[in-house]
Amino acid sequence: MSIEARSVVEQFGERMKRLAIYEPLHRLDRKKGKDKNGNEIPYYELGMLTLLFFFENMIMRHKTSGVRELALFLYEVCHEKINLDETGFEELAREIIEVYRPSNGKRNSRSFYNWETGQEETVYYSILKAARSDLKSNTQYYALDEQGLELIFSSREYFSEFQISINQLLLRKQLEKGEFMGSLRQLDEMDLSAEALTERLAKIKHEVSRSIVSEETYTRYKKLIEDINLRLIRENEEFEELHEFVRLTKDSLKYQLDNEKDKKAYEFILKIDNRLEEVHHEHSKLLQESIALRTHALDAAQQSLYYIGIDSFNFEQEIVDALMGRLMPLYTSGTFIEPFLSLERAKLWHPMSVFYKQRIERVGEEDKSKAFTYGVTEEEVRKGKSKIGHYFKEVVNELVPLFEEQSVITLEEICNQIEVLRPEWLEQRLFYDMWMILHQKSPIAFENLDEESILNGIKEALGGITNSIKVMEYEGTVQKVPRFEIKNMLIDITMRQKEGERNEL
Secondary structure, rough: OOOHHHHHHHOOHHHHHHHHHHHHHHHHOOOOOEOOOOOOOOHHHHHHHOOOOOOOOHHHOOEEEEEEHHHHHHHHHHOOOOOOOHHHHHHHHHHHHHOOOOOOOOOOOEEEHHHHHOEEEEEEEOEEEEEEEOOOEEEEEEEEOOOHHHHHHHOOHHHHOHHHHHHHHHHHHHHHHHHHHHHHHHHHHHHHHHHHHHHHHHHHHHHHHOOOOOOHHHHHHHHHHHHHHHHHHHHHHHHHHHHHHHHHHHHHOOOOOHHHHHHHHHHHHHHHHHHHHHHHHHHHHHHHHHHHHHHHHHHHHHHHHHHHHHOOOOOHHHHHHHHHHHOOOOOHHHHHHHOOOOOOOOOOOOOHHOOOOOOOOOOOOOOHHOOOOOOOHHHHHHHHHHHHHHHHHHHHHHHHHHEEEHHHHHHHHHHHHHHHHHHHHHHHHHHHHHHHHHHHOOOOEEEHHOOOOOOHHHHHHOOOOOEEEEEEEEEEEEEEEEEEEEEEEEEEEEEOOOOOOOOOO
């Protein structure tokens, strides 16, 4: 039988690169160390636990995972097997992280002879990468790098359990690198995973209605469904972030269509956007199904379990025979039948109740709090508007000379003028209300004001020099008295053009 050598050694370098990521685990396996009881420390297994710890934090979006957090996790999991205190576990965590991410700054590497190219090659890989850091406490946090994720994904059980989450992480990595073709493949894999999970949920739904015959079974299925639901919620949040990431990428590429390569990349990102929307839609239906399964199916199963217990309960056999068939102390007999007795009821009066708060009413006195408050009449409303309009007119009349000099002026300059002429106005709330009303209704054309408007006073005061007023927000705030502070505004008076004259700011 003939074998073609070229096809055998094809992609040899890539395969060696994938094997190289296991080397840190082998280095940990070769490490020697003992706990306080003299037992060997299982570095190999602890290395895998470390990877699972960082992967779970990545899934849960925890950004603060460092030596201290890893040590606490290892202590919680392993303290019964490995006799070390918290300080010992912290040193252990530091050793493991040192293997995955050397502190000397050099990347992990592996040299080998590539039989495909006929050359010596070196591959570099990174299991852990530095994430954020806390400068105050001088603490460095870590996260799984790309090869660390690959190392985790080689675990088949974890791979199948978190298939969509894994695809989401890989999709984000590929989008960041601009590998759009691979991104489409990840979306296709997510679609297949969603279909598989749909079938699994349907199977669980049938099992829930058919197999729950005890409290233990119910608890097990409840935990399974809640775990699925929580994972789907986290994945849905990741989909939202992916949508936003794709949108930003699409917007950035839209204005860079200078050559054929850019146009092709833009076409790919459009396909990714549409495909992501489809996959997210299917995933949303999965989330709704898991919620329905958790609320309806589990409740129905619990009720079914309750009625099964009632139907199978025999009062004569379980209670009467047990009570009459063997001698029991009086207290035990009372406790035995107590659940089947009705609750004891008694109407009691306590002497201390005479000191409680009493409601005291005088006969013939009307409770004023129960009287209705009647609204003001239309005449009173009209008088109130007239009074406010007159006040506005009086204020603006004082400012007419200022407006004749400047067509655009700030509220701060107006308040400076008022502070000299009529400082008492700065203590009045209505003065500030006037400017807020003008800003709210701006721009105002005087010819459009109705006869009953409270702004007619301003129209009468400024009618000789302008036919409109515009009030806009301006930088800064104005505070002339401790009681009131208002945002600075820009008041723009559109002056009527006079022959040989032009107003300027």
